[in-house]
Amino acid sequence: MRLILAVLLSISCVLALAQNVQLPAPVVQALQAENVPPENVSIYVQRVDAPQALLAYQADMPRNPASVMKFVTSYAALDLLGPSYRWKTQFYALNLPQQGKQQGGIWVKGSGDPALNTSHLAEVASELQQKFNLNEICCEILLDNSAYAPQSFDAGSFDGKPYRAYNAPAEALMVNQQAIRLQLIPSNEKVTVVAYPNWSSLIKRFDIKPIAGDCGDWKNSLQIKREGRVLSVRGEYPVSCGDEYLDVNWQGAEYVGGLLYSAWEQAGGRWTQSDKTAIRLATVPANAILLTEHTSPSLAEMLREMNKSSNNVMARALYLSLSRANDLSQLTLAQAASTAKSEKVLKAWLQAKGFNFSELVLENGAGLSRQERISASHLGALLGEAFHSPVMAELSASLPIYGVDGSLSKRKDGGLYGRAHLKTGSLENVRSIAGYVLDAKGRYWSVVFIANGTKAEATKPAQDALLNWIYQQD
Numbered sequence: 108m109r110l111i112l113a114v115l116l117s118i119s120c121v122l123a124l125a126q127n128v129q130l131p132a133p134v135v136q137a138l139q140a141e142n143v144p145p146e147n148v149s150i151y152v153q154r155v156d157a158p159q160a161l162l163a164y165q166a167d168m169p170r171n172p173a174s175v176m177k178f179v180t181s182y183a184a185l186d187l188l189g190p191s192y193r194w195k196t197q198f199y200a201l202n203l204p205q206q207g208k209q210q211g212g213i214w215v216k217g218s219g220d221p222a223l224n225t226s227h228l229a230e231v232a233s234e235l236q237q238k239f240n241l242n243e244i245c246c247e248i249l250l251d252n253s254a255y256a257p258q259s260f261d262a263g264s265f266d267g268k269p270y271r272a273y274n275a276p277a278e279a280l281m282v283n284q285q286a287i288r289l290q291l292i293p294s295n296e297k298v299t300v301v302a303y304p305n306w307s308s309l310i311k312r313f314d315i316k317p318i319a320g321d322c323g324d325w326k327n328s329l330q331i332k333r334e335g336r337v338l339s340v341r342g343e344y345p346v347s348c349g350d351e352y353l354d355v356n357w358q359g360a361e362y363v364g365g366l367l368y369s370a371w372e373q374a375g376g377r378w379t380q381s382d383k384t385a386i387r388l389a390t391v392p393a394n395a396i397l398l399t400e401h402t403s404p405s406l407a408e409m410l411r412e413m414n415k416s417s418n419n420v421m422a423r424a425l426y427l428s429l430s431r432a433n434d435l436s437q438l439t440l441a442q443a444a445s446t447a448k449s450e451k452v453l454k455a456w457l458q459a460k461g462f463n464f465s466e467l468v469l470e471n472g473a474g475l476s477r478q479e480r481i482s483a484s485h486l487g488a489l490l491g492e493a494f495h496s497p498v499m500a501e502l503s504a505s506l507p508i509y510g511v512d513g514s515l516s517k518r519k520d521g522g523l524y525g526r527a528h529l530k531t532g533s534l535e536n537v538r539s540i541a542g543y544v545l546d547a548k549g550r551y552w553s554v555v556f557i558a559n560g561t562k563a564e565a566t567k568p569a570q571d572a573l574l575n576w577i578y579q580q581d
Contacts, residue, residue, distance in 0.1 A: 130164055133572040141565035143558070148566065151487035151555040152577060155494045155543075161552075161580075166484035169466035170557040173532025174417045175539040176474035176481065179489065180426050181410050181505060183453050185498035187432040190407035194220035194428075196280070198231060199395035204239040208379070212247035213398070214391045215367065217280025218254045219444065220403040221424035222412075224283050225304045227401050228367055232374035234399050244371060245379030248364040249389040254279035255427060256445040262356055265475060270331040272354035273475065277423035279444075282363050284420040287338065289353045293317045293346045300340065306369040312339040322348040331355055336365075360388055410505035414530055415513030419473040426472025429453055446471060460492060474532055483555040486541055490553035494543065503528045506542050509574070520571055522547070522578055529554075538563045540570050544577045552577050 130138075130145065138145055149170050152162040160166070184192070199214040217223075235241050260276040263269035272286040283304065290301040298315040315329065322345050329342035338355065364386030368378065403409070406425075413421040429452045430444035442448070450469045457464055468480040493502055507513030509527035510520070529542030539557040546552060556573055558566040 131162070131573065131576045133576055134569050137569035137572040138566070141562060141568060143562040143565055143569065144560070147558055147560040147563060148569070149483035149555070149557045150573065151483040151553075152573070153487055153491055153553050155491055155551045155553055160484070160487065163484055163487075166487070166555075167482050169468070169480040169482055170539075170559050171477070171479060171534065171537050172474055172481050172486065172539050172541075172557055173534045173537045174419075174422075174474040175486070175530050175532040175541045175555075175557070176469075176472060176476075176479050177414055177417065177422050178506075178530045178541060179453070179481070179486070180422055180429075180472035181414060182489065182493045182496075182498070182502055183429060183456055184406060184425050185410070185501055186496065187429060187452070187456060188406055190405060190498060190501045192406040192428075194218045194222075194403040195400050196220050196223055196227075196403075197391075197400040198235070198398045199391050200398055201392065201395055203396060203398075204241045207240055208243040208245065209239075209241055210245055212249055212385075213244055214249045214251055214389065214395060215280060215363070216251035216254070216391050217278070219277065219279050219424050219428055220401075221277065221281070221284060221418075221421040222403050222409060223281065223401065225366055225370065228282065228370035229374065231399060231401055232367075232370045232376060235371075236374060236376060238399065241376070243377045243379055247385045247387065248367055249387060249391075250280055250360045250363055251391045252279040252360075252388060253390050254444060256443040256448075258445075262358060265477075270333065270356050271326075272356050273419045275356040275358060275420050277420055277427055278358075280360075280363055281420075281424075282366050284418075285356060285358055285362060286354045286420075287357050287362075289340065289355060291315065291344055291348075291351050291353065293344055293348065293350075295346060298344045302338075304366060304369070306365045307372065308336050308365045308368070310337040312337060314339075314341045315344050316342075317346045318343045320345050320347065325351065326353060329353070333357065336361065361386055407501040407505075410501065414505040415507050417514055417531070419471075419475045422473035422475075423471050426453075426469075429472075432456075457489075462488065462492075475534075477534075483557050486557075487553055487555045490541065490543070490555070494551065494553065503543060506530050518571065520575065523571075523574055526578065527574060532557075533564075536560055536563050538566045538570075544574055546578050546580050548580075550580075552580075 150164040151166040153160040197216045201211045262274045275285045288303045292299040298317050300313045325348050332339040426449050427444040430448040432452050464485045470476040470478045506528035507515040509515045510518050510524040514531040526545040529540050532539035541555040544552045556570050
């Protein structure tokens, strides 16, 4: 069997030579060592100050880029929205508070802030108390999600795991990226589960048994179910795993409303109406009064978290925000954002730069997709163009640094340490890496490596071989 594979690999290499494209020997050797078919790989390498590529191997073939697609979304957002772009979450009422009481409920209007969290709600509650000497709110919490067009979203369609946090949709109004974090703390007798945030109306039903054995894929051994306010987690958990965290997708308005309700109570405020189900979706009336607003960190700051941790919910939110590239008024939000509008904006942006990416397929801009496609050559061209753009510093700073942080923190090649800013991508049958390498002579290179299909998961040695080959260029 090994002999047959070796022959096939040799044939592939001959075909590559016939196309006047020869892979570097270290890359070929790394692919052969892992039995990776070379035809499953696309590579593009170009010095950023050179007129043409040094290496373009199957570079025009459309490939699934996985999370490397976040680079495209990031550059478009920085260029169109600007590094200082911020999202605002606004709090309205029909009347100003009187004698320490707010009558008629409170509206919360979102604009897609992917960083809004429980601590921010606590700050808002404290501000409302101090600004208006407020201590009572009656009666409803009304949530305005109109900044996004209605979405038909199936959280389980990607991999059949609807409660995993990475499968959450981006929503115009979301807190903690619509996730609840569970900490599992095992002992020989039981598994203690700590929930964060632990809001007052949450009902927890945990039945997790400690077992012996290797840690393995412990997440897939747990059964997660949510019905209304009830979160159930059952299954077995190996004690050898130690303390671990599980983020659970909690999609829906009740989560946001429940957290605001708890934040107000924890700040010492009271709800005149004690019914905690008084949470519903409603558009802010035209005559409503703005009480206060929370402003997110800047886009440049958000990108560092998004790209270094490869956060899919943040990427979905950023992609949707491209819908407003021509309407940056944070107060009016004239058009509801949608993936269709964002795709139109992004492709028009590429065309304005002189690019025609005919093979480009966009779904959510995050790369968590079986449909998204781009070629290595076009991604490489965009890397080169971005390097000379005014937003290069912010874009590069958002990418994981080789051997230092993010998805590249465990790469330990001594020569490359700290000398490459690269986005990685990983899906079933997909592995990718793209970004910039600083070679031994102080020159910058753009590089794209995308593997699709059989043995894609075994291409990490070939990626490192390619990066080293670039680093050592004469």
